[in-house]
Amino acid sequence: MTGITNVTVLGTGVLGSQIAYQAAYHGFSVVAYDIDDAALDKAKVQFGKLVKVYTQQVEGAADGKAEAALERITLSSNLKEAVQAADLVIEAVPENLDIKRDTYTKIGGFAPAHTIFATNSSTLLPSDFMDSTGRPEKFLALHFANQIWVRNTAEVMGTSKTDPAVYRTVVDFASAIGMVPIELKKEQPGYVLNSLLVPFLDAAGLLLVDGIADPEMIDKTWRIATGAPLGPCQIYDIIGLTTPYNIASQGNEDQRRLAAFLKENYIDKGKLGISTGEGLYKYPKS
Amino acid sequence: MTGITNVTVLGTGVLGSQIAYQAAYHGFSVVAYDIDDAALDKAKVQFGKLVKVYTQQVEGAADGKAEAALERITLSSNLKEAVQAADLVIEAVPENLDIKRDTYTKIGGFAPAHTIFATNSSTLLPSDFMDSTGRPEKFLALHFANQIWVRNTAEVMGTSKTDPAVYRTVVDFASAIGMVPIELKKEQPGYVLNSLLVPFLDAAGLLLVDGIADPEMIDKTWRIATGAPLGPCQIYDIIGLTTPYNIASQGNEDQRRLAAFLKENYIDKGKLGISTGEGLYKYPKS
Numbered sequence: 348m349t350g351i352t353n354v355t356v357l358g359t360g361v362l363g364s365q366i367a368y369q370a371a372y373h374g375f376s377v378v379a380y381d382i383d384d385a386a387l388d389k390a391k392v393q394f395g396k397l398v399k400v401y402t403q404q405v406e407g408a409a410d411g412k413a414e415a416a417l418e419r420i421t422l423s424s425n426l427k428e429a430v431q432a433a434d435l436v437i438e439a440v441p442e443n444l445d446i447k448r449d450t451y452t453k454i455g456g457f458a459p460a461h462t463i464f465a466t467n468s469s470t471l472l473p474s475d476f477m478d479s480t481g482r483p484e485k486f487l488a489l490h491f492a493n494q495i496w497v498r499n500t501a502e503v504m505g506t507s508k509t510d511p512a513v514y515r516t517v518v519d520f521a522s523a524i525g526m527v528p529i530e531l532k533k534e535q536p537g538y539v540l541n542s543l544l545v546p547f548l549d550a551a552g553l554l555l556v557d558g559i560a561d562p563e564m565i566d567k568t569w570r571i572a573t574g575a576p577l578g579p580c581q582i583y584d585i586i587g588l589t590t591p592y593n594i595a596s597q598g599n600e601d602q603r604r605l606a607a608f609l610k611e612n613y614i615d616k617g618k619l620g621i622s623t624g625e626g627l628y629k630y631p632k633s
Numbered sequence: 634m635t636g637i638t639n640v641t642v643l644g645t646g647v648l649g650s651q652i653a654y655q656a657a658y659h660g661f662s663v664v665a666y667d668i669d670d671a672a673l674d675k676a677k678v679q680f681g682k683l684v685k686v687y688t689q690q691v692e693g694a695a696d697g698k699a700e701a702a703l704e705r706i707t708l709s710s711n712l713k714e715a716v717q718a719a720d721l722v723i724e725a726v727p728e729n730l731d732i733k734r735d736t737y738t739k740i741g742g743f744a745p746a747h748t749i750f751a752t753n754s755s756t757l758l759p760s761d762f763m764d765s766t767g768r769p770e771k772f773l774a775l776h777f778a779n780q781i782w783v784r785n786t787a788e789v790m791g792t793s794k795t796d797p798a799v800y801r802t803v804v805d806f807a808s809a810i811g812m813v814p815i816e817l818k819k820e821q822p823g824y825v826l827n828s829l830l831v832p833f834l835d836a837a838g839l840l841l842v843d844g845i846a847d848p849e850m851i852d853k854t855w856r857i858a859t860g861a862p863l864g865p866c867q868i869y870d871i872i873g874l875t876t877p878y879n880i881a882s883q884g885n886e887d888q889r890r891l892a893a894f895l896k897e898n899y900i901d902k903g904k905l906g907i908s909t910g911e912g913l914y915k916y917p918k919s
Contacts, residue, residue: 492858500857529854535845539854542840543865546832554828559821568815568825571786572778573868575861579829582859 351463351520352376355433357426357450359390362467363439365495368397370437372408372416373524379422380429387422394420405496426450430458435520437489439467447471448479455481463513465489469541472534474506483508489517490538491526501526502538544582548591549598551579552605555627562627584626588613637749637806638662641719643712643736645676648753649725651781654683656723658694658702659810665708666715673708680706691782712736716744721806723775725753733757734765741767749799751775755827758820760792769794775803776824777812787812788824830868834877835884837865838891841913848913870912874899 355378356367367379367390379394381387394417401413423429430436436458440450451464458464464486466473477483487509490502501521505514521528529539537545551569554560560568566578583591588609595606613619613626620626641664642653653665653676665680667673680703687699709715716722722744726736737750744750750772752759763769773795776788787807791800807814815825823831837855840846846854852864869877874895881892899905899912906912 498858500854502854527853527857529846529850531846531850533843533845535840535843539840539846539851540858542845543833543836543851543855544858546836547829550829550832554821554825557819557821559819559828560815560817560825564815564817565825565829567813568786568788569829571813572784572826572830573861573863575859575863577859577861 350516351434351523353378353432353434355380355430355436356439357381357429357436357454358439358441359386359393360439360441361393362491362493362495363437364390364393365397365493366437366439366467366491367420368394368401368416369495369526370524371419372401372405372413375419375524377420378429378433379420380426381422381424383424387424390422401496426453427457430454430462433458433462435463435465435517437465437467442468442470444471444475447476451476451479451486452481455479461485463487463517465517467491469538470536472506472536473504474508474534477506477508484510485513487514487517488538489521492540495526499526500529500540502529502531502540504531504534504538506534545591545594548579548583549595549602549605551583552591552595552609553601555580556605556608580627584620584628584630587620587622588626589619636802637720637809639664639718639720641666641716641722642725643667643715643722643740644725644727645672645679646725646727647679648777648779648781650676650679651683651779652723652725652753652777653706654680654687654702655781655812656810657705658687658691658699661705661810663706664715664719665706666712667708667710669710673710676708687782712739713743716740716748719744719748721749721751721803723751723753728754728756730757730761733762737762737765737772738767741765747771749773749803751803753777755824756822758792758822759790760794760820763792763794770796771799773800773803774824775807778826781812785812786815786826788815788817788826790817790820790824792820831877831880834865834869835881835888835891837869838877838881838895839887841866842891842894866913870906870914870916873906873908874912875905 354370354375356363357380359379359381367377371377379390398413401408440446464480466488467490473488477486480486487505492498492500503518518528551565554565562580566580569578592606592609592614595602618625621630624630640656640661642649643666645665645667653663657663665676684699687694726732750766752774753776759774763772766772773791778784778786789804804814837851840851848866852866855864878892878895878900881888903909904911907916910916
């Protein structure tokens with residue numbers, strides 16, 4: 348038992364809508380909040396798509412379970428109402444420190460004292476805005492990956508002020524919605540996954556920048572040596588080149604060389620990865 | 634057709650003996666050279682072990698093919714005789730620049746003019762000693778991984794002076810002995826595999842050093858996110874911690890922190906990985 352029944356997800360973008368749907372799918376009562384009716388109309392479309400995706404891809408979802416999840420989601424564009432019955436608020440608003448701080452200041456006043464706040468921020472550290480929450484001991488990061496139903500890690504990361512009991516509750520909640528909780532003992536920019544993935548993709552990218560080897564050769568080497576199904580260049584194309592480009596643009600000299608290479612040879616030509624039919628590889632139209 | 638019939642392997646250490654055996658297994662006539670009879674006696678033991686390993690693990694090797702390979706291997710401790718009929722010499726002598734240069738100066742005089750020289754060096758660049766060969770256009774790197782019969786990559790890396798036709802011949806030879814050739818277009822320290830693996834393992838190691846997460850959490854994250862069968866901490870234990878330690882010791886500040894951590898917590902305690910029953914994980918005795 349986690350003591351959590353009512354979950355509010357703030358922000359219904361790509362990941363926010365997946366989080367809300369995943370929690371509802373696993374039986375939680377969910378409020379999905381976004382700033383206005385236009386955003387909520389988009390959210391409805393997203394939820395409808397997720398019903399189809401889960402029905403096709405998630406075991407046991409085909410017998411009406413995917414549709415039933417929708418009945419447990421309430422849409423709201425009223426922040427106060429959205430959080431007033433929440434046991435857990437998962438925040439997935441834009442990655443902007445001012446927006447985050449403003450959101451936490453508001454919900455710190457609106458939500459009951461027992462409510463736990465969790466941020467899904469990928470690039471900011473929870474300690475950057477914990478004081479805005481008014482309840483830093485009940486605040487931590489709970490970080491999901493895109494395509495939550497397949498890549499079902501939930502990285503749980505507290506600050507120095509997070510109550511260990513709150514941390515455990517959120518770990519248990521993550522398990523309860525079908526995620527594999529990844530427990531971080533301290534704050535770490537990039538959590539575990541991006542701390543591994545970014546240097547790995549950088550290394551592969553630099554082999555391309557320096558003209559050492561082709562994507563095929565790089566990927567083949569990795570697959571044979573480690574038994575992995577995918578090499579780094581295949582992973583680039585799945586993620587899409589824009590995110591690695593954005594991260595590399597803000598990095599050290601080597602990373603900026605990589606960013607320039609990705610921009611000139613791929614991004615400026617609309618080759619963003621699998622989603623556009625071409626990235627480091629070409630994908631035949633099916 | 635590669636035009637290669639007779640292969641001489643210089644050095645019968647762990648990898649040298651595997652290379653010699655693999656070439657013989659695939660029908661080539663092989664001379665295995667080492668410095669004295671004591672070294673060659675050890676080589677015989679190695680070849681005997683490889684017969685058993687191939688018989689058990691390599692498809693088609695059980696019907697006498699593994700034993701038959703031994704008949705195609707001639708042992709020699711006479712360097713001049715060892716190379717005088719070679720079409721290809723694969724050098725796997727110790728990773729010491731003076732030893733490499735001395736070896737190439739000698740075989741440059743002993744071997745026929747058409748003989749191709751390939752170094753299996755992991756840590757030195759072929760251009761560091763190409764001039765000692767007296768035939769830089771017929772010289773390049775051909776780099777194998779341990780357990781050649783499973784991890785069957787052969788990284789082919791020329792210098793600026795390597796004749797492209799020689800490069801193609803060696804790529805074809807690698808295929809002919811059952812390897813997947815990885816074609817590098819330029820020199821790169823660490824080739825492709827270690828250029829990917831070292832930063833990846835460093836990143837995982839630093840998460841341990843900084844107390845961010847346990848090996849289990851790190852590996853679980855990687856496996857779920859990428860579909861790989863092994864996380865980085867499992868790979869550490871398979872490789873053994875000594876090699877990553879040696880590489881990290883010579884690196885930047887973060888890498889030296891990692892080296893000190895590996896030494897203090899693992900290497901000094903005899904926890905070197907799977908081979909010793911404990912590394913980042915404990916392995917129950919079976």
